[in-house]
Amino acid sequence: MCNKVALFRKEHFNAAHRLHNSLWSDEKNKEVFGLCNNKNYHGHNYELVVKVTGVPDAETGYVIDIKILSELIEEIVIKKFDHKNLNLDTAEFATLNPTAENIAIVIYNLLRPKLDKDLELKIKLYETERNFVEYPA
Numbered sequence: 001m002c003n004k005v006a007l008f009r010k011e012h013f014n015a016a017h018r019l020h021n022s023l024w025s026d027e028k029n030k031e032v033f034g035l036c037n038n039k040n041y042h043g044h045n046y047e048l049v050v051k052v053t054g055v056p057d058a059e060t061g062y063v064i065d066i067k068i069l070s071e072l073i074e075e076i077v078i079k080k081f082d083h084k085n086l087n088l089d090t091a092e093f094a095t096l097n098p099t100a101e102n103i104a105i106v107i108y109n110l111l112r113p114k115l116d117k118d119l120e121l122k123i124k125l126y127e128t129e130r131n132f133v134e135y136p137a
C-alpha cells in the first residue's frame with residue numbers, strides 16, 4: 001500500500017508585469033492582451049500554493065519539513081519576484097511573456113531541482129481570486 005500524503009504551503013508575492021509579444025504590432029498586442037498590455041505595466045497580488053506529495057519519512061513522519069519548504073520558497077521564489085517588475089527586473093522573463101501560465105512553469109522549474117526526486121511537485125498560482133493556473137496540469 002502506498003501511503004502518499006500531499007503537503008501544501010501557501011505564500012504571497014506582489015509583482016508587476018506587461019503581457020506583450022515583441023514580434024507583434026502594438027495593435028495586435030492590444031487586441032490580444034487588452035488592458036494587460038498597458039505600456040506602463042500593471043500589478044497583481046499573487047497567491048502561490050506549492051503542493052509536495054510523497055510518502056512520509058519513517059523516522060520524522062514528514063513528507064518534507066514544512067520549515068525547509070517555506071525557506072526554499074522564500075529564497076528561490078519570493079525574494080526573486082516580490083515587488084519586482086517581472087519584465088524588467090528578472091532574468092526569467094526578459095524574453096518570456098510573464099503570463100500566469102509561464103510564471104507557474106518558471107516557479108516549478110526553480111523549485112524542482114531543490115526537492116528530493118521521489119517527491120511530486122505541483123504549483124498553483126492565483127493571479128486574481130478568480131483566475132489561477134496549475135502546473136503540471
